[in-house]
Every structure is written in C-alpha cells, then in structure tokens.
Amino acid sequence: MKKSTGKVPGLAVVLVGQRKDSQTYVRNKTKACEEAGMKFVITELPDNCTEIQVCNALSSYNENPSIHGILVQLPLPQHLDEGKVLDLLRLEKDVDGFHPLNMGNLAMRGREPLFIPCTPKGCIELLLRSDVKIMGKKAVVIGRSNIVGLPASLLLQRHHATATLVHAFTKNPEQVTREADIVLTAVGVPNLVRGSWLKPGAVVIDVGTYPAEDSNNEHGYRLMGDVCYEEAVNVASAITPVPGGVGPMTIAMLLSNTLESAKRALNFA
Amino acid sequence: MKKSTGKVPGLAVVLVGQRKDSQTYVRNKTKACEEAGMKFVITELPDNCTEIQVCNALSSYNENPSIHGILVQLPLPQHLDEGKVLDLLRLEKDVDGFHPLNMGNLAMRGREPLFIPCTPKGCIELLLRSDVKIMGKKAVVIGRSNIVGLPASLLLQRHHATATLVHAFTKNPEQVTREADIVLTAVGVPNLVRGSWLKPGAVVIDVGTYPAEDSNNEHGYRLMGDVCYEEAVNVASAITPVPGGVGPMTIAMLLSNTLESAKRALNFA
Known part of the structure; x- marks a missing residue:
C-alpha cells in the first residue's frame, strides 16, 4: 500500500486516566503498529478531564484523513458517558466496532458490519486456525459486556x-457451562471457571484480564484470566492462556481492521 | 392527545404483493387503528413492483408530518432488497424497530432502542402480565429471524x-428446548414443537403463523402455530394459542409504538 499510494494506515488512540491494564494494552498496540509500519498517534488525557476534551480529540481524528482507525480505550472514568463518547466516532473509523449500528449489523442476518469487534474476531480466528468447528456446536459465553461478551455471542451465532x-x-x-463444546469467558474474575465447570473435551477461550498485584513483576502486577488454568487444562481439549492467549489476537485484529479501513478510504483493493 | 394538540397518531403501511397472511395482518392493523382513533394510510403495490416504487412510497411517508409510524409489511418479494428498503425508513418512524441501529441499541447494555420490535415486545408483555418471572430463567428462542427470533432473544436477555x-x-x-423455563418459537413450521420438547411447567409462547389451506374458512386458510398445542397444553404451565395468542399483542404494541412516536414528535408528555 505504501509503495503504490504513498500512504500508510493510521490508528489513533484516546487514553483517559492511569489504569494499569489500559496502559499495558495501549503500550502493546503502539508496539504492534510500529512493527507493522502503521502510523500511530495517541491523545492522553487525565482522569479528571471533561467530556468536551475527549470529544475534541475524537473530532479532530474524525476529520484527519491520515487516520483510518480511532479507538477509545475503555473503560472510561465513571464521570464520562461512554455511550455518548462512542457515538461521536465516525462509523468508518470505528475499528473497535462498538457503535450500535455496527453491533446491529453484526446481530442481524443478511447484513454485514463494517468492523467486527477485535477481541471476538480474534477469538473466532483462534478457533478457525485451530480447526475447531463452530457450526452446530454449543457455545457458552460468560459475561455480557458490550466489548466482548455480547459481540462474541453474536459472532458465534453468525458462525452457526x-x-x-x-x-x-x-x-x-x-x-449451563458444562453443556458447552466451546466456552468463552470474559468477566474479569480470576479462577471463576473451575475444571468442574467444563465438559471433557471442551474448547476454552479465556478473555478475562484481571490485574493482580505482583511485586515480582516489572509493572507491579500480572494479568489473571477467568479460568483456573491448572484445573481446566486437564479437562479441556484446547485452552488459551492468560496472558499470551487472546491478547495478541486482539491486537492483530485491530491492525487488520485498521488496514481494512485504510483500504476502503483509499479505494485500495 | 387529540383534545390538546388537535392531532392524532398516524400509521402508514406499505404492502407489496398478495400474500394471504400479510393481507390478514394488514387488515387486522387497519381495524385496530380505526378502533383506537388513529390515522391509518396504506400503499399497496403489485408483486412485480420496482424497488424505486417502494422507496418513493417510503420517502413520502418519511416527509409527511402527519405520519408518525411507518411499516413495511414483511416479507417482501424476493426481487426486492429488504435491507436496502428498511434502511430508508426514518429512524424516528421505524415503529417496527427493524433498523440495525435500533437492533444494536436493543442488544447493548446501557443503551435504549427508540422502538422495541412489536412481536417480541408483545411476548414480553404477555409474560409480565401473566406474572411470569423472566429474570434468571432459562429461555430458548427457536428461529433466528431479524423480525422475531433475534430481537426476542435480545429482549429476553435485557430482562435478565x-x-x-x-x-x-x-x-x-x-x-436444548427441554432445558428451558420459557420457550418462544417463531419458525413457521406447524407442529415442530411437540410435547416431548418441553420441560414440565414450561411457559410456551407460539409466534409461528403458517397459513394452512382450509376450504371451511372464509379466507380459504387458517393460521397454524409451531407448537403441537394438544400435546403441549398437557406439559406447559402456560401456553399461547394460534391464532389469538401473540397476534393481537403484536398489533397492540404497534399502536403503542406509534403513539409513543407521535408523542415524541409532538413533544406531548
């Protein structure tokens, strides 16, 4: 793309506050963009910033033709209206796929979302690349967040x-979980899903990321998943670890969505 | 409303083709509007009409301030692009709630759809008025149409x-169905759900409407549900008949959505 158009895909991130996990995610996204040769810009705002400050940052990225993807690192501090902020994102740059129009198109048959939310998309990609059949399987998604649980269940439905x-x-x-061939959990409660929750041979995808204090770690904490890995690994036929499982896939899908968006914007097939 | 604003809610229907069941539905809607003192207008188009004809009808209703609700009677003939047609509907007049933005807002937590699709809304209303608790119950929805199955499952989720x-x-x-406390079926296959599919005490809502030929009937056919009523009635704790169960609720919700829309348009609290 760079060769023939002289342009590279551009991703902009708006990060509000000092959450450790959010900072880790953004750090990983920066690194991935650099490695992939994409442009990466970030607006960091303090915890106590106003909605107007966030909106201003978004508006300028909305108008900037060198930016093809914009993401607001969630969760936002309580005093900011997440829905209101996300609604401002230009649909063609909503690479996270969190806009309700996008979610509706993901849910409905015969329609195509502009972007599939990155984490669910990464989970499906993991399943497909591991030759796990999805069609006709019983899938249980634990947790119904707008970011992961809900779109993951809609996407699994889309794959029949x-x-x-x-x-x-x-x-x-x-x-309920013990009935499932595929278990996808995204709650943020360490060790919620025990070995006894799983049907023998189930495929387990752990999207949980709880930042547990850990003074031995260079960042002062380590990420813990929802699944008791030691127990589950003996029951499941396949399982993703935390960290290192879904996380890297999410970032890969973010880059993939941003590239797709840039191609659309530049009419580049 | 008529007294204080001099205006009444107005509903417009676009009906394409000669499907018997569609004609029955539209006839019932006309009657209900008349009884409720609402304005009702209809555009009838032939089976072989063009997409442009449908779109023209919608555009004129979109612009007409005396029309607060517009519905396109589905299904449309195969040669018309349902998604494209529905996308034209002005969101504030989409009393059927089939627009993907509306569906996204129905699916997502912390968001409110402008309209809840009439049939699922009617089903929930039936449950609530029959004192059936929804929260925490296992619900199985059979059939994943954009009109009933999908929004019904999202709405049941919304009710926890x-x-x-x-x-x-x-x-x-x-x-799978035998696990459910609440079974909602919307497939259009007569007698699909047998008594053996039900957990004793389950609550059964039958949205199926298959027009079976019947020369004894004045319209030449009778509606059949998805549920084998004779068997199910002995197993279920509550069950809706076809016809006369969900149908009238759907129409009531359509009027309710149209009234809501008129109130919003006229700033009438």
Missing part, C-alpha cells in the same frame, strides 16, 4: 453455533 | 433471562 450468554443473573452457571 | 437461540444448525433442538 448455538450460543447461550451467561451472566450475573444466570442460575447454575456451572451447569 | 439466560437466553439460547436455537436455529437450523442446532444439534438436538429438542434436548
């Missing part, structure tokens, strides 16, 4: 799995 | 059920 979304009000989540 | 969408690729649909 029979999907069930398990959440805080689900009775006997253990029993 | 643990929802599973069963479809053509689901293995052992009978077994």
Whole structure:
C-alpha cells in the first residue's frame, strides 16, 4: 500500500486516566503498529478531564484523513458517558466496532458490519486456525459486556453455533457451562471457571484480564484470566492462556481492521 | 392527545404483493387503528413492483408530518432488497424497530432502542402480565429471524433471562428446548414443537403463523402455530394459542409504538 499510494494506515488512540491494564494494552498496540509500519498517534488525557476534551480529540481524528482507525480505550472514568463518547466516532473509523449500528449489523442476518469487534474476531480466528468447528456446536459465553461478551455471542451465532450468554443473573452457571463444546469467558474474575465447570473435551477461550498485584513483576502486577488454568487444562481439549492467549489476537485484529479501513478510504483493493 | 394538540397518531403501511397472511395482518392493523382513533394510510403495490416504487412510497411517508409510524409489511418479494428498503425508513418512524441501529441499541447494555420490535415486545408483555418471572430463567428462542427470533432473544436477555437461540444448525433442538423455563418459537413450521420438547411447567409462547389451506374458512386458510398445542397444553404451565395468542399483542404494541412516536414528535408528555 505504501509503495503504490504513498500512504500508510493510521490508528489513533484516546487514553483517559492511569489504569494499569489500559496502559499495558495501549503500550502493546503502539508496539504492534510500529512493527507493522502503521502510523500511530495517541491523545492522553487525565482522569479528571471533561467530556468536551475527549470529544475534541475524537473530532479532530474524525476529520484527519491520515487516520483510518480511532479507538477509545475503555473503560472510561465513571464521570464520562461512554455511550455518548462512542457515538461521536465516525462509523468508518470505528475499528473497535462498538457503535450500535455496527453491533446491529453484526446481530442481524443478511447484513454485514463494517468492523467486527477485535477481541471476538480474534477469538473466532483462534478457533478457525485451530480447526475447531463452530457450526452446530454449543457455545457458552460468560459475561455480557458490550466489548466482548455480547459481540462474541453474536459472532458465534453468525458462525452457526448455538450460543447461550451467561451472566450475573444466570442460575447454575456451572451447569449451563458444562453443556458447552466451546466456552468463552470474559468477566474479569480470576479462577471463576473451575475444571468442574467444563465438559471433557471442551474448547476454552479465556478473555478475562484481571490485574493482580505482583511485586515480582516489572509493572507491579500480572494479568489473571477467568479460568483456573491448572484445573481446566486437564479437562479441556484446547485452552488459551492468560496472558499470551487472546491478547495478541486482539491486537492483530485491530491492525487488520485498521488496514481494512485504510483500504476502503483509499479505494485500495 | 387529540383534545390538546388537535392531532392524532398516524400509521402508514406499505404492502407489496398478495400474500394471504400479510393481507390478514394488514387488515387486522387497519381495524385496530380505526378502533383506537388513529390515522391509518396504506400503499399497496403489485408483486412485480420496482424497488424505486417502494422507496418513493417510503420517502413520502418519511416527509409527511402527519405520519408518525411507518411499516413495511414483511416479507417482501424476493426481487426486492429488504435491507436496502428498511434502511430508508426514518429512524424516528421505524415503529417496527427493524433498523440495525435500533437492533444494536436493543442488544447493548446501557443503551435504549427508540422502538422495541412489536412481536417480541408483545411476548414480553404477555409474560409480565401473566406474572411470569423472566429474570434468571432459562429461555430458548427457536428461529433466528431479524423480525422475531433475534430481537426476542435480545429482549429476553435485557430482562435478565439466560437466553439460547436455537436455529437450523442446532444439534438436538429438542434436548436444548427441554432445558428451558420459557420457550418462544417463531419458525413457521406447524407442529415442530411437540410435547416431548418441553420441560414440565414450561411457559410456551407460539409466534409461528403458517397459513394452512382450509376450504371451511372464509379466507380459504387458517393460521397454524409451531407448537403441537394438544400435546403441549398437557406439559406447559402456560401456553399461547394460534391464532389469538401473540397476534393481537403484536398489533397492540404497534399502536403503542406509534403513539409513543407521535408523542415524541409532538413533544406531548
């Protein structure tokens, strides 16, 4: 693309506040963009910034033709209205795929979303590349966040799995999960999913990332998944570790979405 | 509303072709609007009409301030692009709630759709008015149409059920369905759901409407549901009949959505 158009895909990130996990994610995204030869710009705002400051940053990236993807690192501090902020994102640059129009198109048959949210897309990619059949399988998604759980269940449905979304009000989540051929969990509660929750041979994708304090770690913490790995590894036929499992796939999909967006913007086939 | 604003809610329907079931639905909607004192207008187009004719009808209703709700009676004939047609509908008049932005807002937590699709909304209303608790219950929705199955599963999730969408690729649909406290079926296959598919005490909502030929009927056909009623009635704790179960609720919700839309348009609290 650079050779024939003289342009490279550009990704802009808006990061508000000092959350350690958010900082890690953004650091990893920066590194990946550099390695892939993409342009990367970031706006860092303090924890107590105003909605107007966030919106201004987004507007300028919306208008900037060298930026093809914009993402707002979530979660935002409580005083900012996440929905309102995300609605401002220009649809063609919403590489995270969090806009409700995009989510509707992901859910509905016969329609195509502009972007598939990166983490769910990465999970499916992992399944496909590991030759896990999705069609007709029972899939349980634990956690119904707008970022992972909800779009993951919609995407699994799109791939013709029979999907069930398990959440805080689900009775006997253990029993429901034990029915599943594919378990995808995205809650943020370490060791929530024990070995006993799994059907022998199930495929387990752990999207949980809880930052547990760890003074031995150079960043002062380490990421923990939702799954009790030591138990699950003896029951599952395949399982993703945390860290190092889904995380790198999410970033790869972010770059893939940004590249796709740049191609569309530049009419580059 | 008429007293204080001099205006009444207005509903416009676009009906393409001669499907008997569609004609029945539209006839029932006309009658309901008349009874409720709402304005009702209809554009009827022949089976072989062009997309432009449909779009022209929609555009004129979009612009007409006396029309607060527009619905395109689905399904459209094969040669018309349903998605393209529905996308033209002005969001504030999409009383069927089929626009993908509306569907996204229905799916996502922390967001509110402008309209909840009428049939799923009617089903939930039936459950609530029959004192069926939804929160924490296992719900199985059979059929994943954009009109009923998909939004019904999203709406049940919104009410904190643990929802599973069963479809053509689901293995052992009978077994999956037998786990459910609430079964909602919207497929259009008469007698698909037998008594053996149900957990004793399950609540069954039958949205199926298959027009079976019947020379004894004044319209030449009668509507059949998805559920084998005679068997199911002995197993279920509650069940809706076809016809006369969900149908009237759908129409009531359509009027309710149209009224809501008129109130918004006229700033009438």
